[in-house]
Amino acid sequence: MERVPVLKIGDILLVSIQIDMEDQTALQLQEDLADRIVETGCHGVIIDISALDIVDSFVGRTLATIASISRVLDAETVVVGMRPAVAITLVELGLSLPGIRTALNVELGMALLARERDFEFKDIDDDEDDADEAVVAAS
Amino acid sequence: MTAGDDIAAMETLAIRSDQDVVRVRQLVRTLAVSVKLSLVDQTKLVTAASELARNTLVYGGGGTVAAGRVDNGRRSGIRIVFSDQGPGIPDLDLALTDGYTTGGGLGLGLSGARRLVDEFDIDTAVGQGTTISVIKWCR
């Protein structure tokens, strides 16, 4: 069975799925990611599926499970790079992937994670004024 | 599928492992490209095939797939037949309901696959097995 590598880039874990995964490979990835989140203390996970030409209900469920597991481990997951034909097919299949954050590419995914983390820190620091938040949101 | 349809030679594969499910996806993709299905229709057909192949493996206890080109005089398409000698499906209406699963899945494989193809026929008998035949036509 092939294994999908998990890379640490700064404080983000990046998973780029480059193979047509057997079900067992998808389950292994779920476990590997949970381990790496704990091991590294990363707060963000990006899963790049731009190389996948289909996402069926098994892979869809795996992505949703990864997102839930990471959240419990204090990390946010963003799925990036879904092809248009895959999105159309997923919706017709009946899978709308609720609870999964998405972005169009890795760069936008990283920006999304950075912004969320920023907001989280700001929430703690209450005397931050609204104008500053607006600037962050617009950037 | 009607009596007038002309079926070319079908390719067959055994479905006995996770890896075989990957092979089914690859075979169906190749066939879908060969009859020039649109990218979205290729994606829909491969996704449906992935769902049905997994069901053949997981619920049917393994089986076979046969796939090939079909022509009805006006259009060409791809026909895929999944067969197993497993337990059969006791309540077909229930099994075709979105979200119904006896195996802890998402319950979208059968119902979703039906939406993703143009023709969908099931022949199932308790204790004898299940045969599912699908066709996707070129537009």
Ligand SMILES: Nc1ncnc2c1ncn2[C@@H]1O[C@H](COP(=O)(O)OP(=O)(O)O)[C@@H](O)[C@H]1O
């Ligand atoms: N080939 C089969 N043989 C026996 N039962 C099947 C077969 N395919 C599907 N089923 C039954 O239909 C149910 C729904 O299938 P599906 O929609 O693919 O959902 P899931 O795979 O998530 O359970 C399965 O849980 C199973 O009970």
Ligand SMILES: [Mg+2]
């Ligand atoms: Mg299924």
